[in-house]
Structures are given as C-alpha cells and as structure tokens.
Amino acid sequence: MFFHPTTGEYLGGGRWLNWQRFFRVTHRHLMLPLTLGITIVSAFSIAILAILISSLYIYRRWWKGFLRKPRWRHRQTRWGDLHRLVGVWSLWFLIVIGITGSWYLAERWGAAAPSSDKGYAMTQSAMGEPVMPTQAAFNTMLQKTQAQFQALTIQEVRLPNKAGGVVAFQGQASAILVRSRANTVQFDPVSAETVFKQDGNDLTIHLRISEAADPLHFGVWGEVQGNTGKLASKILYFLFGIFLTGLCITGTYMYGLRVGRKVGSIPSKNTPRANTPFGIWRVALKKMGWVAWFFISAVVVCLGYGTYTYIPFRI
Known part of the structure; x- marks a missing residue:
C-alpha cells in the first residue's frame, strides 16, 4: 500500500512482483538460484572488460575518434563509423559496469564486506x-x-x-x-x-567499496543531489545502456556484412545472399554457429520462465 509521505494520503496499492521486479531479477540472476544466476551474469563483466581492452588495441588512435564525423558513403562505412563513435563515448560506461559487475562476482565468492547493520533490540x-x-x-x-x-x-x-x-x-x-x-x-x-x-x-575502505558498487552500477549516485540529480543520472545511464545495446546490434550487423561478402558472391541453396538486411543477419548467425543459437535460446528460456512465474501474480 502506498501513501504520500507528508500528507498521509492513500495513493493506491501494488504488487511486489511487478514489471520492475521482473526485469530486475532477470538482469541480476536470470531467475536462477542466486549463487548460480549471479555468477553467470557477473562473469560476463569480465568479458566486458576484455572487450574494452581489446577494442582500444583494435581501434588505433581511438582518442581521436571522439569528434570524428561519420562517413555516409555506403552502409558498411556508415555503420562502422557510428559503431566506433558510440564506442569511444561509451568507454567510461563500460569501465563502470565492468568493474562493478566484477565486484559482484567477487562478493558472491568470498569478498563480501561484513554487514554494517549492527543494531539489535534491547527490551x-x-x-x-x-x-x-x-x-x-x-x-x-x-x-x-x-x-x-x-x-x-x-x-x-x-x-x-x-x-x-x-x-x-x-x-x-x-x-x-x-x-x-x-x-x-x-x-x-x-x-x-x-x-x-x-x-x-x-x-572502512572495504565497506565503502561495497557501498559504492550499487550507486555506480545502477546510476542512482545523483540522488545525493535531490530528485533532480537522481533523475539526471538515471537518464544518463538509460541513454548509455541503449548505446551499448546498439553496439551489440551494429557489431553483429557489421560482422554479417564482412563475412557476407564471400557468402553473397557465391549464392547456393544453403548459403543466404548477404545483399539484404535479412540476409546479413542470417549470414552472421550462420557463421556464429551453435554459440549464437545457444545464447538466443538461453534468453528465450529465461524470459519465458520469468513470464510464466509472473502471470499467476497478475491474475
């Protein structure tokens, strides 16, 4: 039940398991038992940091890319330049999410700080x-x-x-x-x-590190400045979350364009032509093999199971 904090006015009721909770538990531990789910999700933070380091090596003189204007000659140049532009501006976000995600993994396996809640009733x-x-x-x-x-x-x-x-x-x-x-x-x-x-x-320093992980990872560090600051930091994280999602999409698309050159030049019954957007995605998925289908299936199963557990509460 929700009430206004100053007037006491009743504002309405709500369920504990709502859409916010659904996305939170899906993101945090994939609806799996906590240790298993958090370990799987947090382990990908190591992959994020590896991608970050490798991208700086692959994209030579990346520091000059912040103000580089994308070229619009053809689709491969266009998407490649946009990918690099968004990537360099998202470096800070990759660092924050990668480090905090790695910390969650370390906490789950022994590095957790002792509880700071030490109050007990006396009567x-x-x-x-x-x-x-x-x-x-x-x-x-x-x-x-x-x-x-x-x-x-x-x-x-x-x-x-x-x-x-x-x-x-x-x-x-x-x-x-x-x-x-x-x-x-x-x-x-x-x-x-x-x-x-x-x-x-x-x-202690250990506790401060533990306490800083959530505000940095969730983007609520602006709340110390009041509601305006809290909203601003959340909007910032929302935008860069979209950017990182876009990098996954454009990266896969460019991979399809690259490998599709040879595949598209020799069309056959089992090799889709890569001269259409749909064909490009088919080429990318085909070249990724079982890895792509494994992760797609995992996402579908996770969302399906989460929806199944959610529907009874809605009824």
Whole structure:
C-alpha cells in the first residue's frame, strides 16, 4: 500500500512482483538460484572488460575518434563509423559496469564486506518476536533521529521483521557513493532508545567499496543531489545502456556484412545472399554457429520462465 509521505494520503496499492521486479531479477540472476544466476551474469563483466581492452588495441588512435564525423558513403562505412563513435563515448560506461559487475562476482565468492547493520533490540518483549512501535514511540524516534543526525535526509524507514529487530531510519548525508543503509539511526521498537548510529563517512575502505558498487552500477549516485540529480543520472545511464545495446546490434550487423561478402558472391541453396538486411543477419548467425543459437535460446528460456512465474501474480 502506498501513501504520500507528508500528507498521509492513500495513493493506491501494488504488487511486489511487478514489471520492475521482473526485469530486475532477470538482469541480476536470470531467475536462477542466486549463487548460480549471479555468477553467470557477473562473469560476463569480465568479458566486458576484455572487450574494452581489446577494442582500444583494435581501434588505433581511438582518442581521436571522439569528434570524428561519420562517413555516409555506403552502409558498411556508415555503420562502422557510428559503431566506433558510440564506442569511444561509451568507454567510461563500460569501465563502470565492468568493474562493478566484477565486484559482484567477487562478493558472491568470498569478498563480501561484513554487514554494517549492527543494531539489535534491547527490551525483552522485542527480543522474543518482531514488535511494531506505537505512534508515540515512532514520533520520539523521528525527533531523536533529526537531533542526533542533523545531516541525514531520511529516505527509508525499516520496521522490525524478525525477533530482535529494530526501527531503522536510513538515507543520505555527507558521504558520497553510499547506499541509504550506510547512514542510519536505529532504535529499540518498544523503548525508542537509540541502539546504533552510523555515518557513511566512518565506514572502512572495504565497506565503502561495497557501498559504492550499487550507486555506480545502477546510476542512482545523483540522488545525493535531490530528485533532480537522481533523475539526471538515471537518464544518463538509460541513454548509455541503449548505446551499448546498439553496439551489440551494429557489431553483429557489421560482422554479417564482412563475412557476407564471400557468402553473397557465391549464392547456393544453403548459403543466404548477404545483399539484404535479412540476409546479413542470417549470414552472421550462420557463421556464429551453435554459440549464437545457444545464447538466443538461453534468453528465450529465461524470459519465458520469468513470464510464466509472473502471470499467476497478475491474475
């Protein structure tokens, strides 16, 4: 259930499993068990970094390509120049996604930082089961949070969901590139006494690296500047996400053009002509062999399974 944070007006209801959740879990672990899925997805970050390094070697004097105007003589020149232009402007994005993705892989296999959430309830009743705070206790916690952590802009309030659970106020303060949980004030849900306080600036280097991964990977690092900055960084990541997707498409298309020269010059019953867009894609897929069909099948199975698990919740 959704309510306006200041007026308390009821804004409507929603389901936990929605389209946003569907795309998130598909992207994060392909709907597979977490360790297996995250390992598969994160392993491709190594491929991204390898592509980045090799592209700088293949594209000689790439630093001169930022302002190079694409040539429009014919389709191979046109798509090749556009591919290189978008590629050099996307180098920073490849670095960010590649490094953070590799960090997720390392975290899954032993490099995870220790939890920064160290608050526990102290009253006997709250230690035995999760206890919701009363309205008066909640108001007291809010006042104490504002007094004890004046720089904190509250973005999340987490209520107890297990025995010994606390009420945690989380958000952004002066520390940059940290998740909301890095800045927190936590309270016993019954007595409203402060049990834990943490400023993102006080985290260890290991924790700061861990906290920086999500804002950098998701593109929400602009949220420390308010809603406008948060939206701007998300739009930036959205655009460069489209650019990288476009590079995959144009790269495959150019591969089809290149290998299609010989195939198209000797047409036969089993070799499609490469003088049409459809023929170019057929040539590219044919030359890639089982690798192309394996990954296409994997994507179809993943989306199909995800849709299957999604539909019952919609009904």
